[in-house]
Amino acid sequence: MPISYKQFFRYGVFGLAVAAIVAFGISPFTGGIVQQWSRSDVEARSKLVFNAIGPLLSRDVEDQAWGHLADLFKRVALDKKILAVGFCDPAGSLIAPTPEMPTTFSCEKSAKLEGESFTSITSGGRRILVAAFPVQSSRGRSYLVILTDLSFAAARSSQVLSYFLAALASVVLVLTVGTIIFAVLMMRGWMDALRRAVDEVRRGAQGEPLELSGGSIDREIHKLLRSADQVPLTSQIEWTSKSLQEVLHGVLPGAEVLVVSNREPYIHNAMEAGRVVQRPASGLVSALEPIMRACGGTWIAHGSGSADREAVDENDRIRVSEVAPAYTLRRIWISEEEQDGYYYGFANEGLWPLCHIVFVRPTFRLTDWQMYRQINQRFADAVVAEAHTEDPVVLVQDYHFALAPRMIRERLPKATIITFWHIPWPNAETFGICPWRAEIIEGMLGSTIVGFHTQFHCNNFIEGVDRFVESRIDREVQTVSLGGHETRVRAYPISIEWPPSELEKLPPPAHCRSDVVAQFGLAEGTRLIVGVERFDYTKGILDRMRAVDALLSRNLAWRDRLVFVQVAAPTRSKLSSYSKLQAEAEELAAEINGSYPGRQPVIHLIARHYEPAEVFRLFRAANACVVSSLHDGMNLVAKEFVSSREDNAGVLILSSFTGASRELSEALIVNPYDTEEMASAIELALTMPIQEQAERMKLMRQQVKEHNVYRWAGAMLVDAARSRTRERVLGLAAKARLSPKPI
Template sequence: MTSNDPDLFLSLSAIWVLLLASLVLSLVAVILVVRTRRGRTPRNLANTAYANPDSTVETARTPLREFEKNGQSADAALVNWTPDTLRKILADELPGAQVIVVSNREPYIHNLVDGPDGDEVELVVPASGLVSALEPITRACNGTWIAYGGGSADHLTVGADDSIQVPPDRPSYTLRRVWLSEEEHEGYYLGFANEGLWPLCHIAFTRPVFRTSDWETYQAVNRKFADTVVKEARNERPIVLVQDYHFALLPRMIRERLPEAIVITFWHIPWPNSEVFSICPWREAILDGLLGSSIIGFHTQFHCNNFIESVDRFMESRIEREDAAISYGGQTSLVHAYPISIEWPPVQLETLPSVAECRRDVREKYGLADDVKLCVGVERLDYTKGILDRLRALEDLFERHPEWIGRLTLLQVAAPSRGTLPAYRQLYEECHRYADELNRRFGRNGSKPVLMVAEHHSQRQVYEVYRAADLCLVTSLHDGMNLVAKEFVAARDDERGVLLLSTFAGASKELLEALIVNPYDVTMMADALQQALTMPEQEQRSRMRRMREIVRDNNVYRWAGSMLLDAARLRKRGEMERATAHGGPPAGNGNLLTMIRRGRVAAL
């Protein structure tokens, strides 16, 4: 046969076709294997576990260890987070550990009110994001909550040790109150914390005010709380959860007196970049105080990066960026992102009527017709929440889409806050003046496009409003997380309603099915309002169903459990280092901090 023989050509062609087919089949097989392995993600595992409502930490051990072998964080795969999960972590990984929570705001307030027979004691449960997140955690851990006792009847309801058992209907933990004079509260809380640190961290174009007298009071109050933590500690190794910007100095003060304690500080508000943070006259002291923590937590990785950048710029320290760890003064602090969340399912839903009944009751209360779309905003009256900007967006909507005049009402629940500070008094006046102007221009037949309700609401009342709403506006100019967004989603078990969410709120990094808006862009917000008002029910359900899955899977027990797991790993690390120092076995191969961060020092 010659090279141009047709039979030879056909034979060679058949061989090439077979080889090509084999190659394609091999590639398909490889792709299937890779996809199968990639499909074993934390969310898939979580969905599997949620199919069995009785699954616990025990049933999660196998996937946890599989993820640990692959170098992934153990807490990413831990599923079905419940109070029992937290209790099991404490019992198995932190046996005998006492959990102490420290915050400025207390979960239960007792006030004196006028009654038919004279003064009566009224119990108030504040509608606070911090309280709604921490209260179920403290209940689950049977811990101690230390807070400022600011209620007018708080003194009358505690024992000789300044403590009271709460919740009142089913006591499960201790509330320890700390007393502050009017001068202390004014300098520490209203002054340094809220005229200084609050605007500094939120970058909301309100100038921070720093006074030496406020700083000195802030130091003194932090010392007072440190004294209380030491008194309440049953041994030298408690787990202390320090909350927020009111206590930047507290971790170092605790560390100096309880060196074996695990101090977890969670900063609930944003952390600015180092250039902005440099404005603070006592920046080094604040960083030194926070670096007394074993773990420093923020809502987002972006805020973690800003904090590490600030430490790198102003402190003599060693930063291991891969491990998110800072070595300073002979101690290592981990800096991690822990997105805060809410209890799931919300306990408020147990006693609330159906969505239809909530809609009827709220509309009757505010005199709204059945065909009027109800948009709600729920927050403290604070310049960081973007209330004026959403009023501008409503005005723009009415001007460009006049068909909504008389058919849309914004119910703005704005609890009074820090009313003695000039910036807050000015905001109160501006919001009411703007609302009155919109009502004058766009009111029809007795209806008002804006209802400003500047009063405190209970959590139950807030959830009733969520369930009655067609839209919820969360248009923060800058926020750490903003739990209103998650509460609205959790309240909507009918899978209806639309969430408009600021891109500058931490919740926007999780709730991607919300309509994400730039609160500084009035036209964009008005367009988003139009989209929400005309969104088909099926699209609402699809978006809400996905957001509810996110809030369910990443609930508040997961937030707390992730920090407790990291605390357990730190405690194990300390034990390993002590054993090595005394001639015990080596800590193992590789960087120990890397092992902790990646979950290879198994917590379960």
């Protein structure tokens, strides 16, 4: 790429011309900055003078020793930059001014504020800064005034500008010549390096090399970054387990995937008949299993089963499932003491009530926090130990591991870390209750992507970052930059498997109805309402029972025609708030049933775990399902009820404080704190015509079908692939710039 002398001369003249334009363009700003510096210097000197003579001034003013005051002012005025000094009494009269005090000076105009003030006046063609400082005495508020001639600032500005222009011209001349020479020598090697970098990334991302035909480096970089975004659109895919696997292979070819969760996908328990493998009823497990089966990665989880230790090898690993091994389960052991601090303590007595606005006071103990941090580090260390590459894809699940992303990032800086927060994120004011709020947010910002159920929770998280962490936030694209690392904040509404595999084993809804009627000894024609939850104070179990009672109290016709079956599995019984809730629920159910003697129980409260098949049988038998969460991230029970009703019958009564209410708008949306509104919604559900039920249910079923759990996982992986490819492109392009081959 030879450059002629004529071109060299043209570039040089062009560079100097640009320098001249820039210099004259910024010269007014330069002068203004210098004058502002000069004024600030004068204000600071005036404050120093006032602080130095303050004690003497107060004494003379109190004693009205004006002669002493005049001598003091004359000594102060010996400073070359100080023009004059005087004293304004409470009446606004000027006392003991030095000889250079301008005749036009007025105390009433310059000394009138309660605090110190700095104003500019003009006298004899000179700009003068008047500094006025209040002095309190028994006579009232007086002012010391110090006047400084600012003409020196203009001279200083002109001198600085001259030096600046000369220096700028020299620097531009040297840089112009040097840049042209450097560009001539290095451009060819630079372009070659970039082409190799681009080819490498393109082969890794799509499997086809990119042919470069020349042109600017920036154009090629932007071209490749645009191609990095050309991954499947989640809205154009029919999401199934198979399509999720295909997308995973397409957008993340050869990627190593690791999952971090508290709950494990397979549990080994010791039974009388021997060791039994159980799969927990978990939406999280259902969502992540297809990913792990597709990539054959490693799932890191707490080994909680009674026979888990006997099932693993010497490295605490086991291939699962045992029938058709597809990936590795790495178990982490947690002692009972650690479980009390990490899980029951900080996670469920601290973060859980903090994030759910249900008026249960969070409890924060230093020992729990220390245990939580210790367990997070243990899981992060396990991720590093299990990773076989420097850039794995790590899926961190839920509020148990807020600190783990940053811990992993420190050891694996090139990892793609997706953290999904399965519960709500509170507003910044509420989150400020937590003593370790900054550490939690900084831990999560170690992620490449932080996901929540709703955009509302994303907004709350961004506000919390803005309030508690010094970072750079781009609200337009919802990214946070901290310590040179960028984190994207995105909404990924979680869902369920479609269709649920349990439905394949169940009879039609009419048969399920007969089974449930027989199970509970219900009369024919009884209207059945159901609720399925854990015994958790966030679920509004007491509120829905009170609503049933309110309906029966105001409409006697329902007393022999309505039954409410509430299934509630005991959970976290070590915590008093949970055991207390169960006792209150059992007491309330007995009280309501006792109010209607001589008839079948109104409320059947079943305090045990229901297997998925039992839950779906109950859903298919019900006339209505009540989900009255006081605050919830998503709530999959609502979606499970909808998925179970292929007969398009039944009505969903859904709390407005769930993430699901933003997707299932055809449900009867209620405020669970309003008992009468809930009672009216139950009555409306039980009297709704079957045609209207079908119209509502069809729309909700279509929503759940299209936005199923595979789409949830796929959307996160597609976004991760975009981030991953962009980071590789930018990294390799930077490497090409820094390491060009010479001609």
